[in-house]
Amino acid sequence: MNILFLIGRIIFGGYFILSGLNHFKNLHMLSGYAQSKGTPAPSAAVIVSGIMILLGGLSILLGVYPIVGIILIIAFLIPVSFIMHNFWAVEDQQMKMVDMINFTKNMALVGVALMFLAIPRPWPLSIALGE
Numbered sequence: 001m002n003i004l005f006l007i008g009r010i011i012f013g014g015y016f017i018l019s020g021l022n023h024f025k026n027l028h029m030l031s032g033y034a035q036s037k038g039t040p041a042p043s044a045a046v047i048v049s050g051i052m053i054l055l056g057g058l059s060i061l062l063g064v065y066p067i068v069g070i071i072l073i074i075a076f077l078i079p080v081s082f083i084m085h086n087f088w089a090v091e092d093q094q095m096k097m098v099d100m101i102n103f104t105k106n107m108a109l110v111g112v113a114l115m116f117l118a119i120p121r122p123w124p125l126s127i128a129l130g131e
Helices: 002-025 027-036 042-062 066-084 093-117
Strands: none
Touching (some): 002 042, 027 042, 042 066
8 A cells, every 4th residue: 555655646746746847847838828817926926836836746755744745735726726727707618618627627636635634644655754
């Protein structure tokens, strides 16, 4: 079971690590999208959110300060879901569907992050700092 938990951490944490790196790789494009959604200081928001999910993903992957990592991920997902993927306010049917998919995916990821809080620390096969 420890190996399965590690594989899950690699997949879940890796998703956020790659997403965080994507924030920096595609800063201009993501900033433009954030601006189109009315985000104040869109470039700064993309940079800060990229740092949040990058650190959160590393935390979960390595098991280092996992509560801090989980909080960073949840603190990213909830506002992003309601601001960037507000499908209920979108008129274009294709974009509405895209935003609905992203919103519900993000809520599922919040659920997984909350479940991580229930797992006793230190996590198996982790660096175990900040248990």
